Amino acid sequence: MGSAGQRGRPRSGEADVRLLDAALALLLDRGYDRFSVDEVAAKAGVAKTTLYRRWPTKDHLIVAVVARLQDSVxxxxxxxxxxxxxxxxxxxxxxxxxxxxxxxxxxxxxxxxxxxxxxxxxxxxxxxxxxxxxxxxxxxxxxxxxxxxxxxxxxxxxxxxxxxxxxxxxxxxxxxxxxxxxxxxxxxxxxxxxxxxxxxxxx
Amino acid sequence: MGSAGQRGRPRSGEADVRLLDAALALLLDRGYDRFSVDEVAAKAGVAKTTLYRRWPTKDHLIVAVVARLQDSVxxxxxxxxxxxxxxxxxxxxxxxxxxxxxxxxxxxxxxxxxxxxxxxxxxxxxxxxxxxxxxxxxxxxxxxxxxxxxxxxxxxxxxxxxxxxxxxxxxxxxxxxxxxxxxxxxxxxxxxxxxxxxxxxxx
Amino acid sequence: MGSAGQRGRPRSGEADVRLLDAALALLLDRGYDRFSVDEVAAKAGVAKTTLYRRWPTKDHLIVAVVARLQDSVxxxxxxxxxxxxxxxxxxxxxxxxxxxxxxxxxxxxxxxxxxxxxxxxxxxxxxxxxxxxxxxxxxxxxxxxxxxxxxxxxxxxxxxxxxxxxxxxxxxxxxxxxxxxxxxxxxxxxxxxxxxxxxxxxx
Amino acid sequence: MGSAGQRGRPRSGEADVRLLDAALALLLDRGYDRFSVDEVAAKAGVAKTTLYRRWPTKDHLIVAVVARLQDSVxxxxxxxxxxxxxxxxxxxxxxxxxxxxxxxxxxxxxxxxxxxxxxxxxxxxxxxxxxxxxxxxxxxxxxxxxxxxxxxxxxxxxxxxxxxxxxxxxxxxxxxxxxxxxxxxxxxxxxxxxxxxxxxxxx
DNA sequence: TTTTAAGCGAGACGGTACGTCCGGTCTTTTA
DNA sequence: TAAAAGACCGGACGTACCGTCTCGCTTAAAA
CATH class of the missing domain: 1.10.357.10 (Tetracycline Repressor, domain 2)
Incomplete structure (x- = not known):
């Protein structure tokens, strides 16, 4: 009752975490340029498609990372x-x-x-x-x-x-x-x- | 007198102008991304080498353009x-x-x-x-x-x-x-x- | 004797037909490349799993389709x-x-x-x-x-x-x-x- | 006389050779699928752009290779x-x-x-x-x-x-x-x- | 009637390659 | 020398598609 009912395989919460972590690490020691999406995926041990399903663009990903950086005030x-x-x-x-x-x-x-x-x-x-x-x-x-x-x-x-x-x-x-x-x-x-x-x- | 003596072909002053003009135009109707150095050179009717002899980087070129935009106050x-x-x-x-x-x-x-x-x-x-x-x-x-x-x-x-x-x-x-x-x-x-x-x- | 006895839900005969039909249609107006398994499944209104349970590969599927094309001589x-x-x-x-x-x-x-x-x-x-x-x-x-x-x-x-x-x-x-x-x-x-x-x- | 006059840097003949050699080697021990353009370029020590300037497609490249294989009869x-x-x-x-x-x-x-x-x-x-x-x-x-x-x-x-x-x-x-x-x-x-x-x- | 085995729909996932784009450098010929 | 032309290197991007996996649900035979 009420619940929409699960359709299809649910998104892996772990992937989110691993990706954001990897992205953060990479961002911090590389900076925006020299930050590469492929590398994030590789480092997170996650397929690039999985990343792009969440953030359609390098920019989107980075903003998500930064938001996490800033959101603890x-x-x-x-x-x-x-x-x-x-x-x-x-x-x-x-x-x-x-x-x-x-x-x-x-x-x-x-x-x-x-x-x-x-x-x-x-x-x-x-x-x-x-x-x-x-x-x-x-x-x-x-x-x-x-x-x-x-x-x-x-x-x-x-x-x-x-x-x-x-x-x-x-x-x-x-x-x-x-x-x-x-x-x-x-x-x-x-x-x-x-x-x-x-x-x-x-x- | 004292001048080092001009050797070889002198730089074309016209090239500077044409490049900056082309760059400005392109910058205004494209924005920073989608602004491409190749395109600037092509539009200016100037070789890419000529451009890079003046500004070693896309960033340098753009800042030069922006400076021209701002300097009349x-x-x-x-x-x-x-x-x-x-x-x-x-x-x-x-x-x-x-x-x-x-x-x-x-x-x-x-x-x-x-x-x-x-x-x-x-x-x-x-x-x-x-x-x-x-x-x-x-x-x-x-x-x-x-x-x-x-x-x-x-x-x-x-x-x-x-x-x-x-x-x-x-x-x-x-x-x-x-x-x-x-x-x-x-x-x-x-x-x-x-x-x-x-x-x-x-x- | 020998017969394994039917266990579980039987395969849907309708799925076979719909898949082969969809595949044929797609194959004819797309050709081999640009023929995509996902699209076949979607067009047939059938899950990809269902398709792959029948033909383990795009190649297998296509050959099945072609066989149907040729077998009426x-x-x-x-x-x-x-x-x-x-x-x-x-x-x-x-x-x-x-x-x-x-x-x-x-x-x-x-x-x-x-x-x-x-x-x-x-x-x-x-x-x-x-x-x-x-x-x-x-x-x-x-x-x-x-x-x-x-x-x-x-x-x-x-x-x-x-x-x-x-x-x-x-x-x-x-x-x-x-x-x-x-x-x-x-x-x-x-x-x-x-x-x-x-x-x-x-x- | 009559010659159009060479403009710009000429294509590197060496690149052609190295690419075709690499492609042939790869083709022979991999077959068509599992043959990757990136790998050819890497193996030839040549940039991918240089390859794509010559053959706009994996197919084109492979046909060129095969032609060389066959042309000595x-x-x-x-x-x-x-x-x-x-x-x-x-x-x-x-x-x-x-x-x-x-x-x-x-x-x-x-x-x-x-x-x-x-x-x-x-x-x-x-x-x-x-x-x-x-x-x-x-x-x-x-x-x-x-x-x-x-x-x-x-x-x-x-x-x-x-x-x-x-x-x-x-x-x-x-x-x-x-x-x-x-x-x-x-x-x-x-x-x-x-x-x-x-x-x-x-x- | 309850269990169990399998099929099904939906869609995320891993993996791989593709072809493109673009920044910057290098090599020619010509002025 | 500089300029014009254009090839070159390098690296990343975002896309496409295959075949697998993971859910929740359904269908039928077996216990």
């Missing part, structure tokens, strides 16, 4: 906007940092935004990948938008503060640094950033 | 920070918009950041391309940083405002929207953005 | 060797013609021997298919060999005529034309052929 | 039709024998016509391959047709003998045996065959 509220924002931006920066290292020799101090940029590019190439990427970021950001909204309602922020805009300014600055300027995303910068954003916002 | 100061910023961000948004359309059917209202992202990715792939990209943006931004600095000195902005951070917040928000969120960069948004940035900054 | 003796041979070779030629058209647009006057050759190739790939093919041809040819033998005994042919060799020459010429030369197998040719074969053979 | 006339025919058919049979062994373990006494059939099938799949195959056989057979024609003119054969038909009967018998019947092509059979063909033909 437990946030807790302390009630203090400044420290909450600082902590959250720190998490984002750390996440970007994990991606930043993909494909670069660990020793190289290079600030490479390659993977992030590639993901954005992939998002632009395929509409569905774009949707997935936006959803991924939306999930990540929803908490912070809520946090800003609550702070405003509590009177901790001016009434005319627009959470969305403020958030764009904060996150945007990080991405801009990473992708364009190439300057570091350290704690000091994050402090300055939060400070600047809250200067006019706090009541 | 004459800015004039009106003396009023708010309007100056608004105007300048408008210019940036317009430039991004030109790139945004690359390779997308004109009709599609899609907000595609493909080219921008690809350029960032290219910057991450080759150190020299990265330097060129940063220089390009640095040239664009220097004026605004100067503007903010002067406004601070004139007392129009608080003494503890950090121009660099404020600029990151402004430009970053635009790029974040474009690359990640995919939401529009219209005049209304720019107004809200400048408003938010100046709320706490103006004296 | 009722021959009657008139008593006159020349006319009997002519008639029989005409039947063979017609049968080959049916196969000849497989996968070719009806309009194309092309003399394509594709299917015949593919069957021969399949026969070479699998011993059992080879046996089946030989048996099929043996059935077809037995009658003619008998005919030649009787004519010899009746004195209509020289005593030293070897039916087997003569038959090879007749049938062989047809196949050689079809497979190698690509020239037409019309009635005129068959007459010349029989004439040539009987020149020295008839007493 | 120097025939000399002795003036005696019977012995000339016997010798020539012997050559054909030997050539077929070389192909017959392709892909079969040397030990196996199997009479496999695989490669011949595959070539015929390939000829049916692509019009241009078909033309090449016919040309190949035409070259081989022209000599014998001429021989038969001369013998007729010399009065060695009846005036109403049609060389073309006789030849079809002879060659056809060989191919029919090989492809369909699977019986051996030994010297004894060839003698019987020539005898049968000449019975009525010789004046």
């Amino acid at each position: 437990p946030v807790e509220y302390s009630g203090d906007v400044r420290s909450d924002l600082t902590r959250y931006l720190g998490e984002i920066a750390a996440g970007l940092d994990r991606m930043r290292r993909a494909g670069r020799p660990a020793t190289s101090g290079e600030t490479s935004a390659g993977l992030v940029a590639e993901v954005a590019a992939a998002a632009a190439r395929h509409a569905d990948v774009g949707a997935a990427v936006q959803a991924m970021f939306h999930r990540r950001n929803a908490l912070v938008l809520a946090l800003l909204g609550q702070a405003r309602e509590r009177g901790e922020l001016h009434a005319d503060v627009e959470p969305e805009v403020v958030f764009d300014q904060l996150a945007g600055a990080l991405y801009y640094r990473l992708l364009i300027t190439g300057r570091p995303l350290d704690a000091a910068y994050i402090d300055r950033l939060v400070g600047s954003a809250l200067r006019g916002a706090s009541a | 004459p800015v004039e100061y009106s003396g009023d920070v708010r309007s100056d910023l608004t105007r300048y961000l408008g210019e940036i948004a317009a430039g991004l918009d030109r790139m945004r359309r690359a390779g997308r059917p004109a009709t599609s209202g899609e907000t595609s950041a493909g080219l921008v992202a690809e350029v960032a990715a290219a910057a991450a792939r080759h150190a020299d391309v990265g330097a060129a990209v940063q220089a390009m943006f640095h040239r664009r931004n220097a004026l605004v940083l100067a503007l903010l600095g002067q406004a601070r000195e004139r007392g129009e902005l608080h003494a503890d405002v950090e121009p660099e951070v404020v600029f990151d917040q402004l430009a970053g928000a635009l790029y974040y929207r474009l690359l990640i969120t995919g939401r529009p960069l219209d005049a209304a948004y720019i107004d809200r953005l400048v408003g938010s940035a100046l709320r706490g900054a103006s004296a | 009722p021959v009657e003796y008139s008593g006159d060797v020349r006319s009997d041979l002519t008639r029989y070779l005409g039947e063979i030629a017609a049968g080959l013609d049916r196969m000849r058209r497989a996968g070719r647009p009806a309009t194309s006057g092309e003399t394509s021997a594709g299917l015949v050759a593919e069957v021969a190739a399949a026969a070479a790939r699998h011993a059992d298919v080879g046996a089946a093919v030989q048996a099929m041809f043996h059935r077809r040819n037995a009658l003619v060999l008998a005919l030649l033998g009787q004519a010899r005994e009746r004195g209509e042919l020289h005593a030293d005529v070897e039916p087997e060799v003569v038959f090879d020459q007749l049938a062989g010429a047809l196949y050689y034309r079809l497979l190698i030369t690509g020239r037409p197998l019309d009635a005129a040719y068959i007459d010349r052929l029989v004439g040539s074969a009987l020149r020295g053979a008839s007493a | 120097p025939v000399e006339y002795s003036g005696d039709v019977r012995s000339d025919l016997t010798r020539y058919l012997g050559e054909i049979a030997a050539g077929l024998d070389r192909m017959r062994r392709a892909g079969r373990p040397a030990t196996s006494g199997e009479t496999s016509a695989g490669l011949v059939a595959e070539v015929a099938a390939a000829a049916a799949r692509h019009a241009d391959v078909g033309a090449a195959v016919q040309a190949m056989f035409h070259r081989r057979n022209a000599l014998v047709l001429a021989l038969l024609g001369q013998a007729r003119e010399r009065g060695e054969l009846h005036a109403d003998v049609e060389p073309e038909v006789v030849f079809d009967q002879l060659a056809g018998a060989l191919y029919y045996r090989l492809l369909i019947t699977g019986r051996p092509l030994d010297a004894a059979y060839i003698d019987r065959l020539v005898g049968s063909a000449l019975r009525g033909a010789s004046a």
Whole structure:
């Protein structure tokens, strides 16, 4: 009753795991280019067809991998906007940092935004990948938008503060640094950033 | 005098122009992927060797093209920070918009950041391309940083405002929207953005 | 006694028919390549497993189909060797013609021997298919060999005529034309052929 | 003078040789199926593109290889039709024998016509391959047709003998045996065959 | 009536090869 | 020298198709 009834052989859950694991490993020590689908399949011990049944494109696969990388951001509220924002931006920066290292020799101090940029590019190439990427970021950001909204309602922020805009300014600055300027995303910068954003916002 | 003495056939200045033109045209109606070096050479009526003598890589070529797209931003100061910023961000948004359309059917209202992202990715792939990209943006931004600095000195902005951070917040928000969120960069948004940035900054 | 006794669900006779029909239809309008087992099953509305339970290989299936195509050659003796041979070779030629058209647009006057050759190739790939093919041809040819033998005994042919060799020459010429030369197998040719074969053979 | 003038880098003659050699070797010890284009290229130490520039298809390549296998049939006339025919058919049979062994373990006494059939099938799949195959056989057979024609003119054969038909009967018998019947092509059979063909033909 | 053996539908899976694409380099002839 | 032309190397991509496997379900004979 209710259940649709199983048709055909079910997809192998193990294949998913092995593929994503292999892909992640490969992505991290190769980077986007030099990442090859054939190699993922081989490393996972899975047929290429099985991979392509799940992700129709290298881009799709990589985005799935990245999503898994990013999807573990437990946030807790302390009630203090400044420290909450600082902590959250720190998490984002750390996440970007994990991606930043993909494909670069660990020793190289290079600030490479390659993977992030590639993901954005992939998002632009395929509409569905774009949707997935936006959803991924939306999930990540929803908490912070809520946090800003609550702070405003509590009177901790001016009434005319627009959470969305403020958030764009904060996150945007990080991405801009990473992708364009190439300057570091350290704690000091994050402090300055939060400070600047809250200067006019706090009541 | 002093000149090394020209040996052999001189480089054809015309080739440069034809190549860049062809590349631009192709880039605009194909986007980064589906843009092929062979095709550029063919369209320019120039040998591939000639192209590679000038730009050692597809990435290099494309960045050169993009630089030409972006490098015409004459800015004039009106003396009023708010309007100056608004105007300048408008210019940036317009430039991004030109790139945004690359390779997308004109009709599609899609907000595609493909080219921008690809350029960032290219910057991450080759150190020299990265330097060129940063220089390009640095040239664009220097004026605004100067503007903010002067406004601070004139007392129009608080003494503890950090121009660099404020600029990151402004430009970053635009790029974040474009690359990640995919939401529009219209005049209304720019107004809200400048408003938010100046709320706490103006004296 | 001896009989195993029927266990389990019996095979569906309908499936056989539907599969062979679908396969034949597909074979005729696609040819050997571009004939896909999946498509046969789909078209027959039958599971692939069901198909493979009957024919372990695409080759086996196709040979089964071809056998059905060829197995309807009722021959009657008139008593006159020349006319009997002519008639029989005409039947063979017609049968080959049916196969000849497989996968070719009806309009194309092309003399394509594709299917015949593919069957021969399949026969070479699998011993059992080879046996089946030989048996099929043996059935077809037995009658003619008998005919030649009787004519010899009746004195209509020289005593030293070897039916087997003569038959090879007749049938062989047809196949050689079809497979190698690509020239037409019309009635005129068959007459010349029989004439040539009987020149020295008839007493 | 008249020459078109060489443009661009000329094709590497060495590549041709290495590819054909590699392909032949592979074909002989694998047979048509299990013959892989990638492997040929690898074995020849040549890029796959280079191969595909010459032969657009596995079929084309294989036919080229087979043509080389068959194209060395120097025939000399002795003036005696019977012995000339016997010798020539012997050559054909030997050539077929070389192909017959392709892909079969040397030990196996199997009479496999695989490669011949595959070539015929390939000829049916692509019009241009078909033309090449016919040309190949035409070259081989022209000599014998001429021989038969001369013998007729010399009065060695009846005036109403049609060389073309006789030849079809002879060659056809060989191919029919090989492809369909699977019986051996030994010297004894060839003698019987020539005898049968000449019975009525010789004046 | 319950068990057991097998067939069936659906579709995922492993494996292999194909032919294509494209980036970048090399080898010619000609200017 | 540079330029034009085009072959070359290398490597990945995504597709196609074969034949096997794994489910859940159905059919009939056997216990």
